[in-house]
Amino acid sequence: MKKTFCLDTNVLLYDSESLFAFDDNTVIIPLVVLEELDRKKSIQSEIGRNARQVSRHLDNLRIQGSLSDGVKLRNGGTLKITKRVDVGDKLPEELLDNPVADNIILADTIGLMGSYKNVTLITKDINLRVKCDVLGIPCDDYLKHRVAQDKDMLYRGVRRAQVAQDVISTLYEEKQVAIPADHPDFKGISPNEFVVMKADPSNGSGIARLKNDKLHLLPDFGPIWGVRPRNKEQKFAIDLLFDNSVKLVTLVGPAGTGKTLLAVMAGVQHVLGESSEYAKLVVSRPVQPIGQDLGYLPGTMEEKMAPWTKPILDNLRYMFKSADGRKNSGMLELYFEKGIFEVEAIAYLRGRSISNAFIVIDEAQNLSVHELKTIITRAGEDTKIVLTGDIGQIDNNYVDAVSNGLTYAVEKFKGESISGHITLIKGERSALATLASQIL
Numbered sequence: 128m129k130k131t132f133c134l135d136t137n138v139l140l141y142d143s144e145s146l147f148a149f150d151d152n153t154v155i156i157p158l159v160v161l162e163e164l165d166r167k168k169s170i171q172s173e174i175g176r177n178a179r180q181v182s183r184h185l186d187n188l189r190i191q192g193s194l195s196d197g198v199k200l201r202n203g204g205t206l207k208i209t210k211r212v213d214v215g216d217k218l219p220e221e222l223l224d225n226p227v228a229d230n231i232i233l234a235d236t237i238g239l240m241g242s243y244k245n246v247t248l249i250t251k252d253i254n255l256r257v258k259c260d261v262l263g264i265p266c267d268d269y270l271k272h273r274v275a276q277d278k279d280m281l282y283r284g285v286r287r288a289q290v291a292q293d294v295i296s297t298l299y300e301e302k303q304v305a306i307p308a309d310h311p312d313f314k315g316i317s318p319n320e321f322v323v324m325k326a327d328p329s330n331g332s333g334i335a336r337l338k339n340d341k342l343h344l345l346p347d348f349g350p351i352w353g354v355r356p357r358n359k360e361q362k363f364a365i366d367l368l369f370d371n372s373v374k375l376v377t378l379v380g381p382a383g384t385g386k387t388l389l390a391v392m393a394g395v396q397h398v399l400g401e402s403s404e405y406a407k408l409v410v411s412r413p414v415q416p417i418g419q420d421l422g423y424l425p426g427t428m429e430e431k432m433a434p435w436t437k438p439i440l441d442n443l444r445y446m447f448k449s450a451d452g453r454k455n456s457g458m459l460e461l462y463f464e465k466g467i468f469e470v471e472a473i474a475y476l477r478g479r480s481i482s483n484a485f486i487v488i489d490e491a492q493n494l495s496v497h498e499l500k501t502i503i504t505r506a507g508e509d510t511k512i513v514l515t516g517d518i519g520q521i522d523n524n525y526v527d528a529v530s531n532g533l534t535y536a537v538e539k540f541k542g543e544s545i546s547g548h549i550t551l552i553k554g555e556r557s558a559l560a561t562l563a564s565q566i567l
Contacts, residue, residue, distance in 0.1 A: 131243040135250035136163040143180035151203035157235040274538040278528040284548040285321040288312035292326040319547035352446040367547035368393035380551030383560040386515040394485040405485040413493040482507030491533040492516035499532025
């Protein structure tokens with residue numbers, strides 16, 4: 128059955144290709160949406176770029192035929208741009224007297240329901256969806272990048288299994304063991320997924336990671352730059368961070384679980400350690416509003432990014448002061464001056480090719496899927512990328528816990544051998560911080 132989808136402005140600003148995401152159905156854009164796109168097109172960010180790209184799409188479609196009559200899309204659907212209609216008393220008085228864009232779009236959708244069947248308003252605006260529910264207007268979120276129904280269904284990077292004692296014994300004796308054949312606890316296991324195994328009835332246990340189709344025993348990790356793992360999830364994270372065959376590591380967890388500290392510690396060791404696997408450490412965080420132009424802020428790039436990268440710099444200073452005097456804190460500034468440590472704005476990563484580098488992107492939950500793709504595709508030869516974030520603290524109005532760039536990367540890369548993920552659980556910052564995250 129054919130459907131009709133009316134698109135809100137925020138859908139187009141979130142994904143410039145959303146015009147083509149509704150199969151062979153009819154896509155309608157109210158004229159007021161074009162006005163909103165026009166106001167956003169000069170913004171130097173992902174939002175502005177999407178506004179400009181949508182305008183280019185519409186201009187190309189205009190050449191093919193009348194947008195008001197309907198133009199065929201490449202996926203077999205039809206696109207129409209509609210004018211404002213008079214819906215009389217079908218809108219409450221408080222909305223009729225307030226002709227903002229959202230209320231005009233509501234009126235247009237009501238008008239469409241009188242001319243088309245199966246009309247649904249697609250919007251990422253939660254309040255607008257609530258208004259639709261009150262008014263009896265079918266509505267939905269834009270679900271193209273939604274990777275799960277809710278965050279409890281997301282991949283966590285670890286599973287538990289009950290195994291025979293001989294599996295545990297072999298794991299410790301040979302440092303690796305084959306996956307038990309036809310064992311239900313290992314069904315659908317992903318590359319680089321961790322397994323906490325317990326033997327019944329002897330109560331033996333072992334922790335391993337799936338690598339090259341075998342379960343490998345986790346090594347013991349001592350302190351590195353004054354940092355040592357305090358729980359098994361942190362051990363899992365360190366195992367991934369120090370495996371150079373894993374080029375993309377994603378660490379998710381609430382505040383205080385150590386994800387940023389572990390990522391930065393690994394980067395410093397990879398760059399300054401005896402083996403020096405990478406030439407430089409590149410760190411960044413999304414700027415809110417995401418990708419805003421930093422040119423109006425005073426100072427160098429490092430000074431402009433300082434408000435957003437301060438948590439990373441705090442971790443660096445902590446490590447340099449805690450590493451048993453191996454490096455004093457005054458060396459930190461020298462590494463930045465020499466370009467061994469680099470702070471980069473995500474807005475300026477587009478177009479770069481970063482080779483032989485260890486890249487840490489903190490607060491990656493605030494990235495859209497398109498911004499995340501821009502970052503990962505910047506990776507050149509011999510580059511490792513670590514994404515960290517807390518999907519419970521999202522400041523980007525266009526994404527949520529199951530549609531942000533970090534979550535999308537976790538789910539899309541979980542079947543690839545060059546990526547690994549772990550969800551950290553236990554807070555280790557301090558007893559006060561852990562308690563606050565639980566009760567406040």
